[in-house]
Amino acid sequence: MFHALVAIKQVPDTTNIRIDPETGNLVREGVPAIMNPYDAHALASAVEWKRKLGGKVTVVSMGPASFTVTIREAVELGADAGYLISDRKFAGADTLATSYVLAAVIQSIHEKDPIDVVFFGKQAIDGDTAQVGPGVAVRLDLPIITYAVKIRDINLAKRHIVVERKTERWTEVVEAPLPALVTCEKEIAEVPFAPLPDLIRSLRYEPEVLTMESTGIFDAEHVGVRGSPTVVFKMGTPPLPEAGEKINSREIGVEAAVATAFAKADAAGILSSVLGGVK
């Protein structure tokens, strides 16, 4: 039996985030919350392999009670069980404290019900750090395969996984022993439409909530703000560069507009240096 664990995060749809120019605070109102897209693809891959091998998919997510909808969404997409790791003491966690909590939970699930593959999205679109997956792998001493684009094979008898991972230079085919941790690109699997029974089940699904007290597995020193070595020093909007001149080609004609623009590039020594290198 295959047991996959998928770590998922709820994120604001980042295309809609802005800063209030008056207060300098993040404006979150009216910004839709979604399952981190990379996590959705990682989950889809886990569910595909569950259907191939037989077994189950467990999801975990760390966040406030509002993350329940994201766990329900995971159930809709084929997860069998979900845990919401939620405690005010976890608030303000940076990636180090987050990997601590996730690793402790994954370890405790693994002790009761051994896990073969831990799936993460390659990164979350709000923080874009790509640090929590590797952090959890290090804490659990699991082999890690990042930027996975295809799982070629999961062999439960031989206890190994074969994955294609894409780097900037090439695609690597990596074989690692199980259990292993994989962080996924979107290509790993298509997010399917939910089958009706899963959809119905998800509507009423209540994830088990894990807190400091209910689990007793966390050291208060390592969670939340206390467990986070980094702090935000300041936040702001990116500085605005100085805008250059605008030429209207409808007024002066296209060829004149191009000639004027290129003359400016010439004056900056750009075009001659560029064309000097072209044969």
Add this chain to the structure above:
Amino acid sequence: MSARRFWVFIEQEEGKVHPVSWELLGIASRLASEVKEEAHAAGDTVHVECILLGNQVEGIAREAIKYGAERVYLVDEPELENYRNCPYYKCIVGVVRKYEPEVFLIGATTLGRDLAGAVATSLRTGLTADCTGLEMGEVKGSKQRLLLATRPAFGGNIMATILCRQNRPQMSSVRPRVFPMPPYNPEAVGEIVREEVPLDEKDTEARILEFIHDQAESVDIEYADVIVSGGRGLGTPEGFKLIEELAHELGGVVGASRPCVDAGWISYAHQVGQSGRTVRPKLYIAAGISGALQHKVGMQNSDFIIAINSDPNAPIFDVADVGIVGDLFEVIPAMIKNIKARKEALA
């Protein structure tokens, strides 16, 4: 008296150094100079150093010295021939524990980001991802200046400056091409220190079975001198043919904004922006790109930017050195004609 060490990870594959490594040495030199005064007053010394892993890569260590490293810690082992997370992070952690650098910078490449998270977690220290600004700044309550690491968050809509008060090293992964290349000094002298880190059999269990080289994908926009980028204003995937033609005339490569990549008009390797590549070519031409923040943060360091858009209020004009308000399907052919005429005149 103590030694304050500013460290850089030198990234190499198949003996080829990722240029971000040299950019990092430039940053480390600047950061070191920012604490020189306070270090001098306290009787501390300041050092710019780097760590290099691989198999038979001593030649690269000598290059690193010429880009500004005073000392190169070299772990040279057959097991380190190809990058793999586990043996690499364990070796680095071993050497970091020995010398206790104050700051440690790693390129925010796929390899660097795979590595940095593992190293930082193993050392139980703070890591700020994908930084675009770095300085050693005064912070209340700290005797020494701290690394102030600035990074875009929420798709580039917000800049956050992060610091790590107590844990060491203060780690950052740094976007390629955000910072300039440092000067190359062929006369520079420095020291190469060989280190050995024992590895368990378990550390090398994950194996690379095969490398697949995809020729079609091998476009290197990060280090191109000229980039002509297309956006949604192209209307259809076929619009990229025109972009390609201009790029070809200029000896450049084709870039794209995120919506075009998301729509499947062109591959991800061409994507410029926060979620794609950061570029700083000599010349960047943006055609039919409205200029979402997430795109602008990826190209605003270009030496010269020409924007073409039919909407005079498009935000792309805010970062352009010259903006042409007009129809790109008229403007680009005029550009191609202009360039062809210039080349004929040169010939």
